[in-house]
Amino acid sequence: MMIHIPNVLTRDQVLRCRQMFERVAWVDGRVTAGPQTSAVKRNLQIPEDDPEGLECGQMIVAALYRTPLFMSAVLPHRILPPMFNRYDEGMTFGSHVDNAIRRIRATGESLRTDVSTTLFLSDPEDYDGGELVAEDTYGEHAVKLPAGDAIIYPATSLHHVTPVTRGARISSFFWTQSLIRDPLRRGLLFDMDMAIMRLNHDHPGHASAVQLTGVYHNLLRQWSEV
Numbered sequence: 050m051m052i053h054i055p056n057v058l059t060r061d062q063v064l065r066c067r068q069m070f071e072r073v074a075w076v077d078g079r080v081t082a083g084p085q086t087s088a089v090k091r092n093l094q095i096p097e098d099d100p101e102g103l104e105c106g107q108m109i110v111a112a113l114y115r116t117p118l119f120m121s122a123v124l125p126h127r128i129l130p131p132m133f134n135r136y137d138e139g140m141t142f143g144s145h146v147d148n149a150i151r152r153i154r155a156t157g158e159s160l161r162t163d164v165s166t167t168l169f170l171s172d173p174e175d176y177d178g179g180e181l182v183a184e185d186t187y188g189e190h191a192v193k194l195p196a197g198d199a200i201i202y203p204a205t206s207l208h209h210v211t212p213v214t215r216g217a218r219i220s221s222f223f224w225t226q227s228l229i230r231d232p233l234r235r236g237l238l239f240d241m242d243m244a245i246m247r248l249n250h251d252h253p254g255h256a257s258a259v260q261l262t263g264v265y266h267n268l269l270r271q272w273s274e275v
């Protein structure tokens with residue numbers, strides 16, 4: 050399931066990140082790639098310990114925790130510090146599946162990658178190509194979103210970024226370990242949360258909303274890994 054999360058960052062926050070990134074030294078994106086992805090990855094990245102990248106990453110994580118749709122759909126346990134990539138003309142990222150386990154540099158802990166996120170920092174009119182395409186049993190889904198918006202997709206899915214043919218595409222990418230490992234259960238909780246929110250909106254104070262919220266939390270208690 051791919052879910053579009055609009056307005057994670059405000060316009061001002063996007064511009065602040067973009068200004069910071071004019072000062073940083075971009076390196077070959079293969080620095081964080083395993084052998085299979087190295088063969089198909091042609092982009093640039095900000096080094097993981099770059100202070101400007103870390104500052105922008107902290108801003109993104111704080112924004113995600115304030116974004117109800119992200120919280121409901123992902124149920125994050127731990128978020129890997131966001132990284133940043135850039136595709137100039139001719140750059141691309143061929144079909145791959147993300148590594149299952151990532152190490153958090155600052156703490157040395159490992160994180161299981163359940164959900165992948167791309168947060169767009171370039172406006173769609175600033176470049177051609179550069180669509181993120183994810184494959185599932187229903188076919189291929191291509192996305193290109195306004196700056197500040199994010200797309201989440203299962204880390205288990207094959208995906209690629211089509212070649213940029215004009216301009217440059219900058220984005221933030223990162224992985225989340227969810228409280229709920231099983232995507233089916235995570236999806237059920239998401240549907241239930243959405244239904245409860247609609248019930249609260251359409252019928253404020255309805256007794257069933259309290260009961261269903263109880264069921265939601267009891268399922269979360271039953272299924273979560275913390």
Ligand SMILES: O=C(O)CCC(=O)C(=O)O
Nearest residue numbers: 134147167181210220222
């Ligand atoms: O640039 C993107 O949107 C996705 C990057 C990606 O798939 C990766 O770094 O594994």
Ligand SMILES: [Fe+2]
Nearest residue numbers: 145146147208
């Ligand atoms: Fe990927």
